[in-house]
Amino acid sequence: xxVRTLIVDDSPTMRALIxxxxxxxxxxxxxxAADGPHQAREMIKALDPDVLTLDVEMPDMNGLDFLExxxxxxxxxxxxxxxxxxxxxxxxxxxxELGAVxxxxxxxxxxxxxxxxxxxxAAANSRRPRVPGTxxxxxxxxxxxxxxxxxxxxxxSTGGVEALIxxxxxxxxxxxxxxxxxxxxxxxxxxxxxxxxxxxxxRVAEARHGQSLLPGHVYLAPGGTHHLEVGGTPGQYRARLxxxxxxxxxxxxxxxxxxxxxxVAGGHAVGAILTGMGRDGAEGLRAMRGRGSFTVGQDRDxxxxxxxxxxxxxxxxxxxxxxxxxxxxxxIERCRA
Numbered sequence: 001x002x003v004r005t006l007i008v009d010d011s012p013t014m015r016a017l018i019x020x021x022x023x024x025x026x027x028x029x030x031x032x033a034a035d036g037p038h039q040a041r042e043m044i045k046a047l048d049p050d051v052l053t054l055d056v057e058m059p060d061m062n063g064l065d066f067l068e069x070x071x072x073x074x075x076x077x078x079x080x081x082x083x084x085x086x087x088x089x090x091x092x093x094x095x096x097e098l099g100a101v102x103x104x105x106x107x108x109x110x111x112x113x114x115x116x117x118x119x120x121x122a123a124a125n126s127r128r129p130r131v132p133g134t135x136x137x138x139x140x141x142x143x144x145x146x147x148x149x150x151x152x153x154x155x156x157s158t159g160g161v162e163a164l165i166x167x168x169x170x171x172x173x174x175x176x177x178x179x180x181x182x183x184x185x186x187x188x189x190x191x192x193x194x195x196x197x198x199x200x201x202x203r204v205a206e207a208r209h210g211q212s213l214l215p216g217h218v219y220l221a222p223g224g225t226h227h228l229e230v231g232g233t234p235g236q237y238r239a240r241l242x243x244x245x246x247x248x249x250x251x252x253x254x255x256x257x258x259x260x261x262x263x264v265a266g267g268h269a270v271g272a273i274l275t276g277m278g279r280d281g282a283e284g285l286r287a288m289r290g291r292g293s294f295t296v297g298q299d300r301d302x303x304x305x306x307x308x309x310x311x312x313x314x315x316x317x318x319x320x321x322x323x324x325x326x327x328x329x330x331x332i333e334r335c336r337a
Contacts, residue, residue: 002029003124006049008040008066009033009081010058014106018053018081018116021107025117037066044074051123053116054100056082056091064095071099077123081106081116082188089191096161097195101126101304105185115185122158122277126304146215149234149268150176150335153261153288155254157183157276159304161192163324164274165199168218170328173201176335177213177237179221179230179261181254183276186224193220213237221252228252229260234268248280254308258284267292270334272327273318274298276308286317294334295319296327 005028009015015033022028031047034040036058044052052070056063067078078100082088092103102119152175156163160182171178184192189206197204200218207219207228219239221228226241240260247253254273258281261269271288273281275298289295297309297318302325312318322330 002027003120004029004031004047004050005053005120006031006040006043006047007033007053008037009055010036014055017107017109021113021116022120028117028120037061040066049076051120052076052078053120054078054080056080056088056095064091064098067095067098067100075099075128077101077126079104079119079123089188092188093161093191093195097165099128101158103184103188105187122305125277125307126158128304144172144174144332145337146174146176146335147268147337149265151213151230151237151261151265151269152176152178152331152335153230153258153269153271154178154180154274155257155276155281155308156180156274157278157280157305157308159275163298164196166324167274167328168196168200168202168204171200171202171332174216175202175218175332176215178202178218179207179213179228179239179257180218181221181228181252181257183250183280184223186222189220189223196220207239207241209239209241211239213239221257223252226252227256229256230264231260232264234265237264249278250280254281255284259287262287262291262293265293270294270296270331272296272298272331273309273312274324275303275305277305278307279311281308282312282315282317285312286315289317289319296330297321298327299323
């Protein structure tokens with residue numbers, strides 16, 4: 001069955017652009033377009049859509065306020081659409097904390113971009129975890145010291161914003177150097193790194209080419225034009241930002257990161273693959289496990305989309321499958337000196 005999609009945007013031009021973009025895919029059926037939250041409420045009741053696309057910035061009621069009401073009264077998969085501005089990105093990250101499944105840049109006239117189509121399809125395949133908001137299991141950090149050569153690598157996609165906030169909330173301030181690929185548009189990764197930094201004990205920032213990877217720091221792959229890889233030698237790791245074609249359909253790619261970690265860190269590394277649609281990261285995680293790394297996959301019940309972890313489990317890349325709340329303790333304990 002086609003994904004029945006309702007568009008909410010105050011601009012007639014943008015509503016037409018979004019509808020035209022989604023109409024390119026026969027598996028998506030645009031069943032209506034609302035000019036704001038008030039009309040959207042009535043259309044949601046009448047049409048019962050599968051997915052909602054929601055403008056972040058609207059004059060009558062901003063997208064965050066409306067999203068909170070939707071998630072409280074009639075939870076459904078929501079894709080947030082934002083202009084490529086810092087303010088728009090900040091609000092979009094907050095929206096994903098509130099329960100939006102995907103974020104996407106607004107389409108431009110004459111530009112063919114499948115990211116919106118893919119986001120709506122990913123949202124349609126999502127579900128809220130059976131035990132939402134479960135706090136991370138506390139990690140004993142009173143006497144935690146990371147092994148000198150340890151390294152943590154994490155990959156996530158759909159649902160990853162909430163998952164990473166919860167996961168890093170269980171990391172001690174002196175965690176091993178940690179590298180992350182989260183699929184999201186380029187403008188949004190800067191805001192997401194800043195948000196993680198405010199909410200986590202370790203320092204979190206976007207990775208920069210050539211920088212040393214240090215304990216107590218988490219490095220998020222910048223979205224857009226480069227892959228994040230790990231270079232150097234065990235205990236002297238460095239970030240590499242490599243301009244190249246997408247791998248496994250993504251740039252940055254989780255597979256690309258994990259393959260580099262397998263090569264450079266081997267058994268000194270631990271890896272985790274979290275909620276997300278598709279299979280990016282599964283082969284790379286298998287390569288890590290083959291080189292002696294401890295590998296973890298998020299379990300089905302705690303995933304928004306059990307795609308990437310499911311494929312990793314199927315191909316034997318996962319040593320242990322755990323609920324999200326137990327992943328941070330498992331990773332940290334394997335890195336204890």
